[in-house]
Amino acid sequence: MSARAAQGALSPDAALPRLPAWHRRLIALLGWIGAATFLTLLVWSAHPWFISQSSHPDVSFAQQRFRLMPTAVNPGSEWLDVTLPDTWAERGQPGGGVGRYEITFNLARAPSALGEGPWAVRIDRLSFQHRLWLNGQLIHAATVGAAGPTGRPLAYMVQVPRELLREGPNQLAVEVHHGSMGGMSVPIIGLAADVMPGFTVQSFLTEGLPLAVNVVSAAFAVFLTLIWLRRRQEVGMGMLGLLAMVVSVRNSAYYVVNGPTIPPELSAWIYFSAQTTATVLLGAFAMAIADKNWPWFRKVLWGTLIGAPLLGAIAVSHGVLPQVRAVVYPAMLLLMLPTLTLLLRVPAKFGGWSGRGMVLGIAISLVAGVHDYMRLQGMVSVMHTYWMSLATPITLASYGVALMNRFIEAVGEVEQHNVQLERKVAERTEDLAAANAAKGHFLAAASHDLRQPVAAVGLLSGLLRERLKDSPLKDMTDRLADAVRAMENLLSGLLDLSRLEAKAIRPHWQGVALGDLLRRIATHEDPAARAKGLRLRLRPTQAVAESDPVLLEQMVRNLVGNAVRYTQRGGVLVGVRRRGQNLSIQVWDTGGGIAPEDQQRIFQDFVQLANPERNQAKGLGLGLSIVQRASRLLDHPIGLRSRVGHGSCFSIEVPARLGAQAVAQAAATPEPAPPAGSEHPLQDRHIVVVDDDASVRQALTERLRAWGAYVSAVDSLDALDELLQRVMSIDMLITDHRLCDGDGLQAIGLARGAHPQLAALVITGDTASEQLQSLMNSSIPVLHKPFQAEALLRVIELQLSVHPDNLGGTASTAANA
Structure with missing residues (x-):
């Protein structure tokens, strides 16, 4: 090798050979196991510091x-x-059986010289099946019966x-009975x-x-399982919930001593089955959370889930469950190897502290599992407690928290995607969004603030029409009154919707003569039908329905009016058919029909299929x-029922009133009272008006004065209180419901404090369900803005007329205040 090559090989920047992935995972797992073992031993070594021994x-x-001690299955032993x-x-010696300890201890002094109070014996690891004698006297016995030794320390x-x-x-x-x-x-x-302090700490830490x-x-676990039952795609969460439930119930049962009495063989089989089921x-869970489907592993799991409990039952019947358990539990540890392989892939998907917590939880569970197996086989001291009872919930909780975080993040992503989708839909359907926005704006405007000026305009336009009836401006005032009437009809329709939605209308059940009801409606709608060249036919009927006459007539009137409005040729037929104990009021038309996909939509607010131009002559879409x-x-x-191009049939099914009651109790809808004949029907009546809206207060004052009344108008409860201290007699109080310093019911209560029999009326533009319900419960008459004079x-x-005791002269000093 050349000097340059050697120098490059020894350079700190030189690339080191990369280990295979399974090598890295194994090294990481060993490192985490070492860390978990160190932490566990550290906690265990610190354990005695907290408990006096x-x-x-x-x-x-x-x-x-x-x-x-000798038993039926054990000959016993010498001392x-x-x-x-x-x-x-x-x-x-075997881990199960009946044993007896004899401990000799010396007291250096007489018990009377050893302090005040009772004495006690504390034994940190004692079978829950035991008996204790002190100097030959039995001092305690716990659950020692004929069921056999099943005790646990x-x-x-x-x-x-x-x-x-x-x-x-x-x-x-001390006599102890142990199952193992x-x-x-x-x-x-x-x-x-x-x-006592040491016992309290010991029992808390170990039990x-x-x-x-x-x-x-x-x-x-129940929470996770319920989520899985609602969202079956969350398989990992469901498996974790079932696993945590089985493990937690099994662990909890270990510490429940005074529970239901179960034969020791059955109890041992249940513990064995729970252990194998938890492994499965x-x-x-590992396959679900790792998004892996290993068919061979799935078959092994199913085989274990079915075969292990059967094997345990056979072993119990032959009395060899401990021997079988000593073989099966190590096999379960082998079954954990593919599970561990899958779980080690999961932390990389989560990353951060969630991933580290998962790996640490796996390591802690492995250490605890090995320890508990050694404890079961008697390889460690009786002073050791089960570690898995703490390790498994913590480990499963780490996975559960990670899954919940992922679930919450997924829900957040879905919500974000929904927002983005809604934004795209809004951008691509701009016209529809504009129509919906207009509807929303209109509904918002048709509230208290809109009803106030409309009410004022209605009253003033009526006064103007009366005063200009012989003027060249009469046609203009008539058109103004018609426009105001159209706006009032719109707001009245919205009010009807609000009252029905708020259930602020109480039906008055009585017999309703359907023949009279249909004749009134036909008389009202016939001119409109004739103007369009339609024939409005009515089938005579003597049927009597059990209903609210006003609401039922409003329903039928809306259906007939719609039929006349949307039928261009042919006619409309209205009749009643009997359906068993019920009556079917039917409205047939020869209009254009309604497509199946629109038959639900037409009952929505402001939906009009044949009126895209929103011509108010065709209605408002509220009927x-x-x-x-x-x-x-x-x-x-x-x-x-409807066929496109042929027409429609709307029907209302109502209960029939049968027998003699139908003749005697049939009611007709009351007709509106004719207008008062006198031009000054309220002559010399003193009426107090309370309204914080100046335009409504002024218009209402002018309207009442035109009818001959003396009017005292105030804008608040304080002003009303001051007025009541000055006047001697009042005939009636008319108050708005929403005032700047209270409400109309408070104003009536204040006025009736001085005049107990005072006639009162609430006028309001509120459509909120709470306000409507409050007014309905008060039994005070209510007139909703806008209203006709x-x-x-x-x-x-x-x-x-119903408060005659309050009628009388007015106080001239207060009149027209």
């Missing part, structure tokens, strides 16, 4: 011996001297009667107040904390919307 200073231990903590498997503290202790030698005898992992820790004897972690993990679910909402309120289904006069006269 010392007995009372005056307590010293002498002899400690053990004997395996052996042991050193606590003691692990049976380390001495070559847990932490216990037992109080000791002080009178059983004596100065000098004492003997503590037999052994016992050193007993800690002392005052209960000194022993309470793992149980709490697994309960939380189970809840998280982990493999399925069918009102019909549909009224049908929902009354529970009267709407039917539609005739309607205002009818309501005023009606209220004055």
